[in-house]
Amino acid sequence: MPASKVPHNEIERLQALISLKILDTAEDDDYDNITELASFICNTPVSLISLVDKERQWFKSKKGMTACETSRDYSFCAHAILDPTEILEVADARLDPRFIDNPLTELDEPVIFYAGIPLRTENGLPLGSLCVIDHKPNALNQGQRDALKRLGKQVERLLLLRIMNRDLISTKDSLKKHNGLLKEFASIVSHDLKMPLANLILTSDIIKKKYNDFIDDTGKGYLDYLKKSSLSMSDYITKILEHYECIAYDVDDTQNFQINELLEGVIDLLNIKDNCEINLPENNIDILCNITALKQIFINLIGNSLKYNDKERTIIKIKASEIEGFYEFKIHDNGRGIEKEKLKTIFELFTIVGHLDNNGEKGHGIGLSTVQKLVHSLSGEISVISDLGSYSEFTFTIAKLK
Template sequence: MKIADLPKNEKERLKTLFSYGILDTEHEKAFDDLTILASEICECPIAMISLVDAKRQWYKSRIGVDIDCTSRDVAFCAHAILQDEIFEVRDTMLDERFADNPLVTNSPHIRFYAGAPLKSPSGLNIGTICVASDRPKTLSSKQSKSLLTLATSVMSQLELKLQSTKLILANSYKESFLSNISHDVRTPLNAIIGLSDLLTKNVELAAQFPAVTENLSQIDLSGKQMLKTLNALLEVGKIDAGVLNLEITHSDPSDYIKFVVNNLMIKANEKSIKVDVQIANDIPKTVAIDEAKFGCVLSNIINNAIKFSHSNSKVIVSASVLNETLILKVVDSGIGIQTEKIPYLFNQFAQITGQSQNNEGSGLGLSITKGLVELMHGHIDVQSKNKVGTTVTVSLPYKNVPTPSSSNIQTKNIPDTTNILVVEDNKVNQMVIAALLGAIPVQFKIVGTGEEAVTFGTNADFDLVLMDIHLPGISGIEATRRLRANKVKIPILALTADVYRSSREKALFDSFLTKPIALDQLVDAISQNLLIQATT
């Protein structure tokens, strides 16, 4: 018996083999089907997809044999990987290299073998697809060509698995990176926006120190602008990663459109642009829609219209309904877009600015807008003429919901006896949440660890818990699980600067608040959860 020589490129060959991550994995139908084809085409009872590592040949797929691997020293495939074409042994008993091979003298008593090398794109043979029989045999020309074709198919399957694995890993790294960015940047923004917002609303401070209040307003505005940029980047990441979900709420579309427009009026006024809002009379008072994403879509489109309009011009924002579809239309008479450039508008980081040199911005707005519209099962259309103007039309389906009656309890009616447990380890965030809760007539206690949360939440009389997710020791998620295991039934609201939490984690909590948290948002969340608790 002759042991096969090692390939000259053995080190590189093994590195390539290991890169596929295929060794010692479960059987897969795609490979088994190719093995069956090899057996049938070559008319052999034994067929295998064999991968040759440093000491053995391992079978990813096999028929006609009961073992998963053999020593490389006795492997026919160790000889086959030294070839670029079919390696064929027509009668092992007549070949001194194999006549006394244990695989010949013992089960499975191989008398015939043919193997086609599995050649990687870099030209390295990592194994074979092979056939064998207990009788002497010769492959026909057609069978030989077919076996080589099957070898190519095996490598295609291996490449497909490799790319799929890389994509999954890349998405995992991407989501982890964006999750960390979300948390690490939102945490300081929570302090900047939260405290500056509270201070700018302080009437006594504004009266006594108007210049300070003006500076605080600029800090607040800058923080919110930074948050918008961060949100834009995160929205792109979430859309690409497939982790962005709809969060349907009951919204008054007319009021919300006016709210979005009002938020953009400072920029419009700077250019003396009139924004004319035209809302049809038949728009429902309340609809079921993802208000936040709806607002982001509308804000991006109106912002672009203002940005690329001439001074002293007009932007028309209209809204109408058709067959439970909200039709939003934004028309400007600005610089317009060349027809051939319109298809590229929605590419990430594209900045199509017509004849303007105003390229400020990240180029993410319209890419995000299109992604959000499609997520909401809607459609966006752009019509434009260079130097004439642009019309953007968005169609969004919605569901009618009954208009709330005036007898409903006010959402901000929080009893002054309410006692809240706050779980937050960050000292600055503790100061922010204390300032926010100080503006509400409630009592509260702040603790800094998940262990303390479990102790106080289980043994003290609280009406609601505000639970940070990232904590030293046990996380806010684990603390919540333990509180629920201890039969604590009060509302637990998650506080996090990470927008990439999974739906399974969100299901643990009664509400999920993303930092930075505005006072109105906090008040609404507390009042709604207390109301639900009182009625159950």
């Protein structure tokens, strides 16, 4: 029995096979379904997805055979990969010079008929074959050959997806590592920036108190401005960090809860004043989602409704409902509203409406961008409608978890 020739690109071929990291992996239904179909369509008892290694052929999927691998010296597939563009079809291996005295033809269930379509990488490197085997002489008709080629293409797509998934996992691990380094760096920078700001705030208070009799009203105004600016910058740094390293992105805090219980907790955190009326949803629906992320969304949106309200009495109405595959929430307030030309960009980072809040502070344009990111992380969408001087209403959805 003559040994099969070695492909001219054997080194590259083996490197491509090894890079797949598929050899000796567990059974997989996606591959097994293809060998089942191949055997059925070609009317053969055996079908294999065979990958030709350096010294063996290993079966990723097998129908009608118990062995997991055989020696490459006896491999029919080692011959099939020599011409990676065509089906190798052997009607009766006992009469073919390449397979005379092949041990596989002398088994209790011998390999007599063989038809294999080579499996190739995107670069055309043959890795093995999808083959069908019979224990007696046989032949495929043209329809069966065409079907075997199409099934071979499906195997090639599965192999390509494996490469893509492997690359995605590698990229994810790399990004996770770099994001960890960036968070550590941001934390250090934040500390180094906020400490001098804290010193400025403290020093301005000390100067104002200790030298109060020697400073006129103009000087005291400058000290107040210095303190106010330092507090604003410290708050700005805090919000930037919250935007880029929000805990809700990294922590799976999925829980079952009722929406009104969550909202009552948010209201307690916001320390609502007496001149405010918040109407909770009439439907106290049960929700399964990341409670940390949803809570942060409501804190930001309700907080904005409180800060940017110019009415004597603030009225906020919250609605909750269930639609197909999603929960939907609406937050309607009677505040000062938003200009139409600014509605399209309101969720962009650092975009500000320009209004001062009830404390005389101008927003940083970070909060709504963070809200949108959180909503997207929950597979939802957010939108806003508004009438200047009358109301604003934010509507957002989050996907239901199964």
